[in-house]
């Protein structure tokens with residue numbers, strides 16, 4: 405199928421190109437240019453982009469999509485209390501069906517807000533994969549692995565099966581990583597086993613690292629080193645790794661991350677809400693560490709809104725460092741697009757509007773008052789735009805939202821399923 409978006413302004417690596425056409429063949433962008441340039445016009449479908457701004461789809465580089473089920477379930481609680489006394493007991497009651505519909509709700513929210521790819525770590529992952537395929541959203545999935553749990557071995561085997569079943573499936577829409585949850589839920593021997601499995605299978609790893617000061621202090625007490633230094637000792641970073649959070653890191657930790665090419669998912673809103681702290685994003689950037697942005701699970705956020713995450717990243721570090729040059733508008737957009745794509749394992753060809761890149765494209769409607777006037781498009785994207793400006797979304801060359809109408813999700817059914825889920829989990833709280 406060939407598609408063409410016409411008369412659109414496009415945010416490209418060379419800057420904003422005005423009144424161009426984007427020609428898409430199959431899953432990738434084949435040409436970007438003016439109609440009077442030699443650009444093919446044999447498209448099966450033409451999408452009128454008049455007045456719109458085309459951006460690469462946003463990448464949510466760390467989340468737990470089915471945790472939409474626990475939105476507002478336990479708020480204003482510290483991380484360990486939140487996990488041990490609220491979230492983990494509720495998660496024991498999850499089923500494939502609940503996770504499937506929780507994932508569909510997440511995908512509706514993400515697509516509505518311009519997110520076209522996500523990187524997930526959770527359980528009942530076949531249900532997440534099926535929901536992603538049914539919706540047509542790009543996902544990198546990992547089975548959350550807690551080595552301390554009695555089913556640690558079984559979960560690792562399930563994660564490998566998930567990889568064999570879904571990695572590269574559906575025109576490359578899905579990828580699968582191994583998901584050791586965190587150093588405080590995985591003993592050293594288990595991490596070694598995960599690293600060996602990753603090497604044997606050719607898999608990457610997605611883990612939470614150094615999220616709270618308490619995690620770091622406990623790791624020093626038990627192992628004499630930081631979580632990041634401990635993971636390096638155990639050989640985890642010998643395989644390509646995505647580390648979520650990295651809030652409490654020192655110079656030595658940052659050097660390890662840089663040297664080992666560990667990619668980082670920065671989750672500013674979740675870190676603020678759970679009172680974990682502020683990750684040293686600019687120090688990571690200075691070391692050349694690849695960083696993407698994530699919402700984390702929406703039970704600790706409580707949204708899956710990448711425009712908000714991008715804006716928070718741009719503002720938070722300026723205020724925190726008292727440096728107006730920290731995380732510029734352009735850098736904030738890069739974190740939410742190309743940086744996220746690299747963080748979740750796409751070395752190139754995702755998160756950017758250029759020839760040869762995957763056709764994950766969003767069109768922003770700029771008729772809102774908050775877009776007027778617009779002296780600098782980059783600045784308006786980073787500081788003014790919001791998720792409700794998103795008009796049309798294409799993933800892997802397929803339209804999934806047109807004029808704000810979700811094309812692949814039965815939203816009435818999703819609402820019905822959420823009503824049932826809320827009743828079920830509310831009775832558990834009593």
Ligand SMILES: [Zn+2]
Nearest residue numbers: 612648700701
């Ligand atoms: Zn997380």
